[in-house]
């Protein structure tokens with residue numbers, strides 16, 4: 151008999167796990183609370199403008215994502231990535247930088263020449279620890295000493311490298327505070343972008359998510375509880391106004407870490423509960439704006455330096471055209487993300503207040519653009535990015551060991567989500583693949 155599996159959560163982690171388990175012959179149902187798949191990466195559209203959950207960029211080195219796109223049969227439609235240039239905002243100027251090369255980093259505006267010379271240590275450091283540094287397996291890096299990004303970068307490369315390279319990168323990409331964040335995340339993130347073009351899918355993440363769903367998947371299905379039943383589980387969920395249950399042999403819990411205890415608390419052992427209790431995410435308010443006219447001209451990502459980041463920390467602008475579904479021909483779409491602090495303080499502020507404040511930053515970099523705004527949407531992500539503070543990867547390593555032990559003792563429950571790897575699509579995809587491997591092995595299924 152085929153093993154039955156419920157995947158709770160239809161973000162990219164859950165969809166990857168579902169796809170891999172189906173490929174091994176499992177009967178899989180995805181239960182997703184939202185009305186469609188894709189989770190945080192799912193976007194929207196309005197009169198020819200399209201967006202992903204937050205101006206999502208990927209890297210050609212995101213091997214998990216590239217493989218998933220191929221499995222979904224979408225390589226021709228979504229790849230290769232369209233290049234996106236990176237600019238750092240300094241005063242009212244936006245200066246192009248090349249973050250993939252040490253020389254490019256050294257030339258970032260504001261990095262002092264002495265610190266630029268010290269940046270030559272970076273490739274040596276990466277080579278020295280090469281065997282421990284694998285973005286798809288961050289737990290290997292826990293053998294290295296952990297400390298904050300701020301301590302690490304200041305010590306190795308100097309204060310100006312922290313202020314003008316590391317901080318804008320971490321904050322702009324994942325809202326992560328360099329004083330709290332683990333240097334392991336930073337090093338692995340740098341490695342996954344190193345020497346590789348960063349860019350945008352030719353289509354959208356929503357197309358990928360749609361292609362990975364099956365008619366048996368249920369949307370608008372909010373799981374309430376998960377409990378043990380015989381050899382498997384009883385999953386209680388609400389769907390179309392009625393309470394329903396399913397009794398699968400195994401479960402992939404692919405929801406944000408903070409939801410694990412409310413959903414599956416009684417199934418967890420103390421060590422797991424402690425790790426999930428310590429999980430934290432950062433909120434983000436995002437403004438999507440349609441622009442009538444041409445302002446950036448090329449797909450561009452602007453990073454704002456920390457002292458200039460109130461409230462916007464990053465902005466992605468994309469023109470429409472033959473290769474882009476972002477906007478109609480001759481128009482552009484901008485996506486602006488506010489800092490975690492500002493987002494937390496204004497999370498429930500009315501849309502027009504948020505839109506007006508964030509649109510102010512648009513005008514600083516692209517004068518005239520606010521007047522050309524033809525529509526805007528405010529996106530609210532209460533859990534936008536999981537935090538990877540100092541020591542977090544050690545806790546995740548412990549979670550992996552404890553969960554593997556439970557699996558070996560017959561609890562066929564596995565966890566997936568970006569919070570296990572890195573706050574990126576690639577992190578979500580890799581975690582989904584690993585969760586599928588773990589569960590398949592427990593069912594005795596081969597790859």
Ligand SMILES: Cc1cc2nc3c(=O)[nH]c(=O)nc-3n(C[C@H](O)[C@H](O)[C@H](O)COP(=O)(O)OP(=O)(O)OC[C@H]3O[C@@H](n4cnc5c(N)ncnc54)[C@H](O)[C@@H]3O)c2cc1C
Nearest residue numbers: 159161162163183189190204206207373567568574575578
């Ligand atoms: C503004 C923003 C910008 C970003 N930019 C980038 C970028 O440029 N590049 C990049 O690589 N990454 C980016 N990311 C990160 C990326 O979007 C995430 O890392 C990734 O989408 C996480 O996928 P996931 O499957 O782990 O989680 P999610 O996408 O959060 O999926 C979890 C799913 O579980 C569902 N769920 C929760 N509770 C229940 C329940 N009780 N019952 C049923 N379903 C439930 C949720 O509805 C959700 O769909 C960005 C994120 C945000 C918010």
